[in-house]
Amino acid sequence: AAGVIQSPRHLIKEKRETATLKCYPIPRHDTVYWYQQGPGQDPQFLISFYEKMQSDKGSIPDRFSAQQFSDYHSELNMSSLELGDSALYFCASSSRQGENGYTFGSGTRLTVV
């Protein structure tokens, strides 16, 4: 079965650079969620989209933005990267408001040097 696809798997950027992370949800899933997991931390919710509209916002820095496109894939854009942005970034998708569960991608490991 198709899963949530995230790209790239690994990304190394320098401070103050920009990064774009991509997420392709499971077909027919209408909601995408982005999470950030720092070393030894639990996943922290950043932002979500339902039917291409932002539906909820968490602890996402103003330097970050995201959107969901017409094909339901989502991109997380991160600018003016800081060392503290180094983390594992997960995307998850769901349908029916999560009643059928949430499927997570394998994540993008971002390292800022």
Add this chain to the structure above:
Amino acid sequence: AQSVAQPEDQVNVAEGNPLTVKCTYSVSGNPYLFWYVQYPNRGLQFLLKYITGDNLVKGSYGFEAEFNKSQTSFHLKKPSALVSDSALYFCAVRDESSGGYNKLIFGAGTRLAVHP
């Protein structure tokens, strides 16, 4: 506010023994509860969920969880632990406060170490 708590940072168990990873929740209304497992440098893998119905939920890899409304708990259990079960386990609850587009809220995670 919706939340889950995992009171143990780490659980150690011998292979073949039963294991329990604890989770308690705080929600308004009926909870939607989940367990995920994370292996090193890997994504979150779904184990099981409780939406409604039987309090004992069976999931992947022989895991099960018992929903206890009076104790607001959703402990993860397995009758006989395997070394390969060693991983980080997250309990999560669906946030009912976000207007219907319900993100998951995670606990801090519990590291399970199964010793041969």
